[in-house]
Amino acid sequence: MRRSGIREVFDLASTIPGAIHLEMGEPSFETPAHIRRAAADAADRGFTKYTPNAGIPELREALARKVSARNGIDASPDQIVVTPGGVAALYGTLLALCDPGDEVLISDPAWPNYRMIAALQHLDVRRFPLDPADGMCPRADLIEERMGERSKVLVLNSPGNPTGAVTSASTLRELVDLAVTYGLWIVSDEVYDELVFDGEVAPSAGAHDSHGCVVTVFSFSKTYAMTGWRVGYAVAPPEIAALLTKAQEPITACVNGPAQMGALAALEGPQDCVAEMRAAYRERRDRVVELLTAGGVPHVEPQGAFYVWVDVSSSGLGGVEFARRLLEDFGVAVAPGSAFGSCGEAFVRVSLAAAPGDLYEGVGRLLRAMTEWRCPP
Ligand SMILES: Cc1ncc(COP(=O)(O)O)c(C=O)c1O
Numbered sequence: 001m002r003r004s005g006i007r008e009v010f011d012l013a014s015t016i017p018g019a020i021h022l023e024m025g026e027p028s029f030e031t032p033a034h035i036r037r038a039a040a041d042a043a044d045r046g047f048t049k050y051t052p053n054a055g056i057p058e059l060r061e062a063l064a065r066k067v068s069a070r071n072g073i074d075a076s077p078d079q080i081v082v083t084p085g086g087v088a089a090l091y092g093t094l095l096a097l098c099d100p101g102d103e104v105l106i107s108d109p110a111w112p113n114y115r116m117i118a119a120l121q122h123l124d125v126r127r128f129p130l131d132p133a134d135g136m137c138p139r140a141d142l143i144e145e146r147m148g149e150r151s152k153v154l155v156l157n158s159p160g161n162p163t164g165a166v167t168s169a170s171t172l173r174e175l176v177d178l179a180v181t182y183g184l185w186i187v188s189d190e191v192y193d194e195l196v197f198d199g200e201v202a203p204s205a206g207a208h209d210s211h212g213c214v215v216t217v218f219s220f221s222k223t224y225a226m227t228g229w230r231v232g233y234a235v236a237p238p239e240i241a242a243l244l245t246k247a248q249e250p251i252t253a254c255v256n257g258p259a260q261m262g263a264l265a266a267l268e269g270p271q272d273c274v275a276e277m278r279a280a281y282r283e284r285r286d287r288v289v290e291l292l293t294a295g296g297v298p299h300v301e302p303q304g305a306f307y308v309w310v311d312v313s314s315s316g317l318g319g320v321e322f323a324r325r326l327l328e329d330f331g332v333a334v335a336p337g338s339a340f341g342s343c344g345e346a347f348v349r350v351s352l353a354a355a356p357g358d359l360y361e362g363v364g365r366l367l368r369a370m371t372e373w374r375c376p377p
Pocket residue numbers: 025084085086087088111157160161189191218219220221227231232
């Protein structure tokens with residue numbers, strides 16, 4: 001398994017004192033105080049033992065209510081499995097659905113961990129392109145063209161990493177229809193569901209699933225600035241939820257109890273923290289888009305998540321070389337686009353999750369680098 005190109009840049013940047021980190025999807029916010037307090041209280045009360053593999057019942061019940069109210073997914077608590085982060089839900093779901101040699105359809109570009117999971121589980125990967133003409137959203141005909149004999153799972157991700165694209169409800173409906181036609185499973189990664197810049201929540205593939213072929217993955221990491229807590233969850237048809245629960249026993253057994261109590265407080269407590277973070281990311285998005293546009297640097301304007309996909313081809317450098325020189329000469333770390341797939345070779349990804357001071361300074365330096373390196377027309 002190849003490492004993630006994002007982590008490679010992070011490791012290199014960590015050796016450069018004072019480097020500005022715009023390569024990671026790590027929120028600049030602290031976890032809200034009422035969530036931290038709920039977890040600390042749970043630990044103080046002695047809530048420190050194993051929990052059921054699929055998560056504590058109160059949390060699964062609250063999650064069933066949340067996905068129904070906010071995501072339009074009609075699910076009972078036995079369809080919810082609480083996992084150590086969204087990534088473990090993705091890993092466990094693919095393990096539950098696939099046999100070695102099966103094919104997984106993954107967009108290009110896409111978050112590197114999908115192909116890493118596929119490599120560890122001996123699954124073959126087929127990539128389908130995301131086209132700027134479609135707003136970097138998946139298109140059923142392009143997926144259909146790339147399907148093979150053993151295609152088993154279509155991985156979707158909206159709001160998308162690295163592009164920030166939000167797939168519309170009508171496109172999701174088409175993709176669910178495609179999955180039904182070909183007997184595919186959809187694994188819909190919606191860990192950025194509440195980080196959208198228009199409205200409050202992104203449309204969900206699971207809202208169109210009348211055939212029980214969609215597994216949706218969510219997380220507390222980004223919505224509540226809880227990356228280190230490791231709490232995510234899958235919403236799946238009951239038989240898949242049962243398999244995922246069984247698979248969790250020999251891998252992680254369960255998510256730690258205090259973290260689950262923190263997650264419960266996140267769901268049941270005030271939601272203004274989410275609205276505030278969403279507004280802050282929107283403000284950063286607007287400012288960065290304005291800076292890039294003024295500097296004549298092509299980019300995809302994100303509709304959600306917290307990344308900007310920047311085309312650096314006019315520098316005359318590929319994304320990997322651009323990222324290396326930006327770090328060495330200007331002290332700014334960005335993720336090279338090729339980490340997300342071959343379609344990303346001329347791109348870098350800038351994370352809006354960094355604190356605004358670092359973000360604007362880093363983007364300013366990126367623009368200076370572009371001007372310095374720009375090829376003469
Ligand atoms: C697209 C996507 N999916 C899933 C995850 C997993 O997040 P976590 O495991 O922290 O829930 C991330 C994290 O960066 C992500 O960007």
